[in-house]
Amino acid sequence: MIKADFFRIPFLLILFLIWGNQSFSQKLYTKRSTFYTHLGVSGAKLNQFNQMLEERGLSELRNKYHSIGLGYQSRINDFVIGMELIHNRGSYSEFDGYKMGFRTSRALLNIGYAFTEESKFQLIHYMSLGVGYLNFQMLPSERPSSLESFLEDPEKGFILRKNDIQKGSRNYGDFLTEIGFQLSYDFDIPGREEALSVIAKMGYAFSPFEGKWQMNGLSFDNTQSGAFFRVGAGISLPDRNFFYKDASISAHLITGFHFTSPKKFNSILSDHGYDELDGTPSNLGLKIQGENEKLLYGAEVYNLAMKGDASSTQTQSLNSLRIYANLGYKALQYKNFGFGATGGIGYGNLRYTILKNDKPDFPELFEQRKFDGYLKNSGLMAKPEVFVEYAIPMTKMKLFDLVFTAAAGYELALANYRLGELDMADYMTAPYLMFGIGVRP
Numbered sequence: 001m002i003k004a005d006f007f008r009i010p011f012l013l014i015l016f017l018i019w020g021n022q023s024f025s026q027k028l029y030t031k032r033s034t035f036y037t038h039l040g041v042s043g044a045k046l047n048q049f050n051q052m053l054e055e056r057g058l059s060e061l062r063n064k065y066h067s068i069g070l071g072y073q074s075r076i077n078d079f080v081i082g083m084e085l086i087h088n089r090g091s092y093s094e095f096d097g098y099k100m101g102f103r104t105s106r107a108l109l110n111i112g113y114a115f116t117e118e119s120k121f122q123l124i125h126y127m128s129l130g131v132g133y134l135n136f137q138m139l140p141s142e143r144p145s146s147l148e149s150f151l152e153d154p155e156k157g158f159i160l161r162k163n164d165i166q167k168g169s170r171n172y173g174d175f176l177t178e179i180g181f182q183l184s185y186d187f188d189i190p191g192r193e194e195a196l197s198v199i200a201k202m203g204y205a206f207s208p209f210e211g212k213w214q215m216n217g218l219s220f221d222n223t224q225s226g227a228f229f230r231v232g233a234g235i236s237l238p239d240r241n242f243f244y245k246d247a248s249i250s251a252h253l254i255t256g257f258h259f260t261s262p263k264k265f266n267s268i269l270s271d272h273g274y275d276e277l278d279g280t281p282s283n284l285g286l287k288i289q290g291e292n293e294k295l296l297y298g299a300e301v302y303n304l305a306m307k308g309d310a311s312s313t314q315t316q317s318l319n320s321l322r323i324y325a326n327l328g329y330k331a332l333q334y335k336n337f338g339f340g341a342t343g344g345i346g347y348g349n350l351r352y353t354i355l356k357n358d359k360p361d362f363p364e365l366f367e368q369r370k371f372d373g374y375l376k377n378s379g380l381m382a383k384p385e386v387f388v389e390y391a392i393p394m395t396k397m398k399l400f401d402l403v404f405t406a407a408a409g410y411e412l413a414l415a416n417y418r419l420g421e422l423d424m425a426d427y428m429t430a431p432y433l434m435f436g437i438g439v440r441p
Contacts, residue, residue, distance in 0.1 A: 030118045031399070032075040033249035033441050034082075034184075035288040035298065036199055036234025040067040043226040044090065046102075048218045052363055061100060062091040065223075067230060070301055070323075072251040072288045073110065074441050076399060080112040080124050083251055085286055085301060090223070094141065098157060098369070102136040102223050105165065106205075107172055112182070118239050120186040120195075128178035128205075133171070134162040134213055134223055138366070139374055147375070147420030151272040154354045154373030158365055160215045166319040166353060168305040169284040174212045176224055178205040186236055193247065194235050194292065201230040217361030235290055235297070249298075250403060252287040252438030258304060258411070260430035262318060265352075265422065269310075274354075277306045277318055287436060289326070296328035296342055310354050319351045320428065322381060322411075336401075338389045349378035350417045350424055379415020381428070391440065405436040 045063035053060055065088045073082035085107055092101035112126025139157035144150035163173040180203020186195035206225040207213060213220045237247055258281050266276040285302025301323045310316035328342025356371040365371075387407035394402050413428035 030075075030077055030239040031441050032118065032236060032238050034073045034075075034197055034234050034236040035249055035251075035290065036071050036073070036197065036232050037299075038067075038069050038071065038199060038201065038230040038232025040069075040201070040228055040230030041065070042067060042088070042205065042228035044088075044102075044223050045226075046220065046222055049220070049362075052218070052366065058095060059093065061093050065090040065102075065104075067228065069230070069232075070286070070288070070299060071110075071232075071234075072249070072286075074249075074251075074400075074439075075114060076441070078114045080110070080114055080126060082110040082112075083286065084108045084110060084128070084130075088223075095138075097141055098138050099141050100138045102134065102220070104132055104134050104223055106130050106132045106176055106224075107169075108176070108178065122182070122184040122186075122197075124182040124184075126180060126182060128176075128180075130176050131172040132163065132174060132176045132207075132224055133165045134160075134215075134220060135164075135166075136160045136215065136220060136223075137372075137374070138369060139372075144373075144375065144420060147268060147422045148272075150373060150375060150420055151268065151274065155356065155370040156373045157369055157371070158359060159353065159355060159372040159374060160359075161355075162213055162215055162220075164317070165303060166305065166317045166351060167307040168282060169303045174207070175209060176205070176207055178228075179203050180228070184236075186238060192292075193237070194290070195238055197234050197236045199230075199232045199234060201228070201232075203228060216359060216365055237290070237292075247292045248440050249288065249290040250438050250440035252289070252403065252405060252436040253284075254287045254300065254302060254405075254434050254436040255282070255284045256407075256432055256434035258283065258430050258432045260427055262306070262424070262427050265318070265419070265424065265427065268422065274310045274314075274316070275308060277308050277316070279306065281306050281318075281320070283434075285322075287438070291330065294330045294333075294340075296326070296330055296340060298326050300324050300326065300344070313357050314354055315357060316352070316354045319353070321347075321349050321351075323347045324381070324383065328385075336391045336393075338391070339387070341384070341386045343382075343384050345380065345382045347378065348381040348413070348417075348428060349376060350419065350428065351376045352419055375419045377415075377417050377419060377424075379413065379417055381411060382414055383409050383411045385409030385434075399441065401440045403436075403438045403440050405434075405438070407434040407436070408432070409434070 108130035324344035324346035
């Protein structure tokens with residue numbers, strides 16, 4: 001089994017830029033960096049699962065999913081490299097009071113070649129290499145009325161996961177690829193040197209090794225395969241507009257500590273005979289930050305996770321995804337040292353899962369159904385943050401810096417985040433300490 005490591009992706013980015021310095025050290029070069037978001041659609045027909053439904057006289061699952069993603073791209077002359085996080089959500093189908101469907105996510109490293117010179121129009125051919133996660137579930141359409149009743153009988157349906165990132169993003173795995181083209185056009189922003197880039201991407205995504213996405217006797221390979229089309233927009237710093245030597249857009253891998261624990265939730269787990277969740281949540285994520293004349297802007301996404309045994313026959317996880325849009329100011333820049341503050345507002349969710357360790361294969365699993373349980377809620381989050389950074393130039397021509405950061409902040413839940421009737425806002429609201437390593441062209 002080929003198992004890719006999520007940590008390798010940013011370091012491949014660094015290695016590429018070091019190699020790029022050798023290639024461009026003897027000639028003039030142009031630079032361009034961009035961060036963007038996109039939406040899209042793709043096809044993913046679940047052949048084996050649909051065949052099982054057809055044999056029972058049931059309708060097939062719809063063969064389409066929707067995507068949302070966050071990406072970063074750096075171009076040095078004609079060579080392009082970047083990173084993307086993509087979440088894909090399939091269409092859900094109703095059956096006998098249950099909802100069936102799947103979702104996936106991918107962390108990708110993009111390597112490409114631009115067919116155009118530095119101009120407002122960009123045409124790029126690229127290939128993506130990365131890792132993924134898969135969730136397939138069949139759960140009741142109605143949510144449990146209370147946490148107490150849920151824990152008394154959590155076996156509501158079934159959930160199948162491969163590379164379960166709800167137990168932490170370090171679980172990303174199994175090799176995935178994409179091949180495609182990217183078109184973009186820059187629109188000037190009045191009064192700013194940045195450009196607004198409108199982006200379209202089209203291509204084909206696939207899992208190159210057959211059988212890597214098999215769960216409980218059925219293949220789900222097609223959830224990771226299919227032609228796609230995505231459109232989006234972002235902010236670019238094209239070389240033709242550079243007027244300030246420190247203007248940049250950087251990408252960082254971030255991880256840290258959140259000083260909170262689910263005390264009230266643990267006490268209810270214990271009252272119902274389940275093991276408590278130990279420790280504090282860990283996280284791993286991606287931060288993209290633009291800078292121009294001390295103004296900071298960007299986005300970040302990270303995934304907090306707690307996991308453990310619920311009983312001798314069950315495991316459990318408490319997970320929260322955070323997505324922020326950030327705006328800030330760099331108060332001090334002295335040589336390679338920087339200090340500043342940012343504020344963010346965004347989205348957070350809270351997800352509790354309890355899974356049976358041993359479940360039968362299909363079609364017996366489909367007939368029995370009741371093994372696992374799942375609770376979810378979501379709302380708005382906000383946070384202030386202060387940070388320090390230290391940048392190390394990595395090439396003679398200063399094509400990019402290696403940037404180390406440390407940040408301290410406080411997250412504030414702007415919603416109740418109830419699991420059943422239990423208010424979990426105090427768990428979501430907490431101070432944190434974050435560390436990062438990134439590249440800044």
